[in-house]
Amino acid sequence: MSAALRALPSVEKLAHALSRELPLSKALLIGLIQRESTAWRARILDAGETPEREEIETDIRQKAAALANSRLRPVINATGVCIHTNLGRSPLGQRSAAALNSIATGYSNLEFDLATGARGQRAGYLETALAAVLQTQAATAVNNCAAALVLTIRHLIAGGKDEVIVSRGELVEIGGGFRIPEVIETSGAKLVEVGATNKVHLADYERAISDKTGLILKVHRSNFTIEGFTAEPPTPELAALAHEHGIPLVEDLGSGALMATDQLAPLDHEPTPMECLVAGIDLVLFSGDKLLGGPQAGIIAGRADLVAGIKREPFFRAVRCDKLILTVLQECIDDYLAAHAGERPDVPVLGFLAAPQGQIADRCCALLDSLADLPAHITVVDSTANTGGGTMPKSAIPSAALRIAPRNIAVEQLAARLRSQAPALVGTIYDNALHLDLRTVFPHQDTLVADLIVRSFAHDD
Numbered sequence: 430m431s432a433a434l435r436a437l438p439s440v441e442k443l444a445h446a447l448s449r450e451l452p453l454s455k456a457l458l459i460g461l462i463q464r465e466s467t468a469w470r471a472r473i474l475d476a477g478e479t480p481e482r483e484e485i486e487t488d489i490r491q492k493a494a495a496l497a498n499s500r501l502r503p504v505i506n507a508t509g510v511c512i513h514t515n516l517g518r519s520p521l522g523q524r525s526a527a528a529l530n531s532i533a534t535g536y537s538n539l540e541f542d543l544a545t546g547a548r549g550q551r552a553g554y555l556e557t558a559l560a561a562v563l564q565t566q567a568a569t570a571v572n573n574c575a576a577a578l579v580l581t582i583r584h585l586i587a588g589g590k591d592e593v594i595v596s597r598g599e600l601v602e603i604g605g606g607f608r609i610p611e612v613i614e615t616s617g618a619k620l621v622e623v624g625a626t627n628k629v630h631l632a633d634y635e636r637a638i639s640d641k642t643g644l645i646l647k648v649h650r651s652n653f654t655i656e657g658f659t660a661e662p663p664t665p666e667l668a669a670l671a672h673e674h675g676i677p678l679v680e681d682l683g684s685g686a687l688m689a690t691d692q693l694a695p696l697d698h699e700p701t702p703m704e705c706l707v708a709g710i711d712l713v714l715f716s717g718d719k720l721l722g723g724p725q726a727g728i729i730a731g732r733a734d735l736v737a738g739i740k741r742e743p744f745f746r747a748v749r750c751d752k753l754i755l756t757v758l759q760e761c762i763d764d765y766l767a768a769h770a771g772e773r774p775d776v777p778v779l780g781f782l783a784a785p786q787g788q789i790a791d792r793c794c795a796l797l798d799s800l801a802d803l804p805a806h807i808t809v810v811d812s813t814a815n816t817g818g819g820t821m822p823k824s825a826i827p828s829a830a831l832r833i834a835p836r837n838i839a840v841e842q843l844a845a846r847l848r849s850q851a852p853a854l855v856g857t858i859y860d861n862a863l864h865l866d867l868r869t870v871f872p873h874q875d876t877l878v879a880d881l882i883v884r885s886f887a888h889d890d
C-alpha cells in the first residue's frame with residue numbers, strides 16, 4: 430500500500446509539465462491535480478487498488494485535457510446546420526464585432542443623456558429601432574426568449590387573473606428542458622388547456638375564457654409539425670375573440686425571421702413577427718440569435734401600454750440585457766433598417782441560407798487539389814443543410830460537402846483530431862465517412878479548413 434501511495438505524482442512537477450502541454454494556468458492545474466490525487470489516494474487506501482504512477486498521470490492528463498477543451502473557443506462549423514445551438518447559434522457580422530470592441534473597451538452612454546448631461550434612458554435607441562423595423566408601437570429586449578415569456582406571463586397575470594389559455598397542440602418542448610406547461614407554472618400562472626393535439630376550434634377557446642383569464646398564449650410549433658386531420662382558428666378570429674373579452678393575445682414565435690425565408694432559400698415560409706402583429710397579436714416574443722441572426726436576446730414587441738407595463742415589472746431588472754448585448758443587437762437591427770425592401774442585411778446566417786448550392790460545390794472542389802496527397806478517398810458530394818436551432822423542422826437546403834474516407838485511421842479518429850485543432854473543425858459522420866458541409870463555413874476560412882485537414886493527417890495521437 431505504501432508503494433502504491435508513492436505512485437501519486439508530485440503536484441508541483443506534474444502541474445509544471447501539464448502547463449507546457451495545455452493552455453491551462455499552473456494555478457488551475459495545481460487545484461485539479463490535488464483533487465484528482467485525493468481521489469486516487471482514496472482508491473488506494475479504501476479500495477486497495479495498486480496503480481502505477483503512469484496510470485495515475487495518464488488519468489490526470491486526460492482530465493486536464495478535457496478541462497482545456499471545455500474552455501470557450503472558436504469552432505469552424507462544417508455541419509451544414511446554420512443555427513447550431515451547441516455551436517453558439519448565430520455568428521455575428523463584422524459590423525457588430527467592431528461595435529462590440531469599441532463599446533466593450535471603453536465607457537459609453539448606456540444610461541446617460543449626452544444632450545443634457547443627465548441620466549438617460551437605457552436601450553432607448555434600440556427600442557425605437559426595434560419598433561420601427563417591426564412596424565409596431567413599441568418593443569424591448571431581455572436576456573432570451575424564455576425570459577421574455579416568463580416576464581410577459583408574470584405581468585399579464587398580475588391582479589388575480591392567473592389563467593393562461595393554450596391549445597393542446599402547442600404545449601411545446603423547445604429543448605434543454607424548456608416546456609411550455611412548466612414555464613407557465615414557473616411564472617405563477619395556471620395552465621388552461623384547450624382542444625385536442627391535432628384540432629382546436631374557436632369555440633374551445635371561447636368556453637375556456639373566464640374572469641380569471643390573464644392571457645391567451647399561442648406558441649409557434651418551431652421544432653415539429655402536425656399534419657393530416659388538423660384545424661386551428663385563424664389568428665384574426667382568435668384575436669377578435671380575445672379582444673371582445675378584453676384579454677391580451679400573446680404569441681411565442683421562437684425564431685422570428687424578419688426576412689421572408691421562402692425568398693432566401695428553398696425553405697418554407699417562417700411566420701414573421703410583423704405578420705403576427707398585423708393579424709391581431711398584442712405581443713409577439715422571439716429570439717435574437719435564431720433567424721434574426723443577432724446576439725442571445727428575447728424581443729417583446731407590440732402594444733405600447735403592455736410593453737411599458739412589462740418594463741415596469743421588478744423582474745424586468747433581473748433579465749435585462751447588458752451593454753454588450755445591447756450594442757450587438759443595435760447593430761443587427763440597424764443592418765435590417767439599412768437594407769432596402771427585400772434586400773438581405775449583412776447577417777452571416779442569412780448569407781449561409783441564401784448561398785446557391787453550385788457555389789458551395791465550387792468551393793469544395795477548389796479544395797480538392799490541396800488534399801490530393803492525403804491517405805484518404807476525398808470527393809465532393811451533394812448534402813443537405815438545415816436551418817437548425819429548433820427552427821423550421823422540415824428545412825432541407827440542397828448543399829455540398831467534402832466527403833473524406835480516411836485509409837490509415839478510423840473516421841472517428843479523424844473527426845476527433847479535427848475537433849482538437851485550433852480552431853476546432855466540426856463535421857458530420859455518416860456513411861462511414863466524414864462530411865464537411867461548407868454552407869456554414871465562412872468562405873475566407875476555406876483554405877484554413879484545408880490546412881486543418883492536412884494537419885490532422887500528419888498528426889499522431
Ligand SMILES: *Cc1c(COP(=O)(O)O)cnc(C)c1O
Nearest residue numbers: 573574575603651682683684716
Ligand atoms: C427557441 C424557442 C424559445 C426559446 O428561445 P431562447 O431565446 O433560446 O430562450 C422559446 N419558444 C420557442 C417557440 C422557441 O422556438
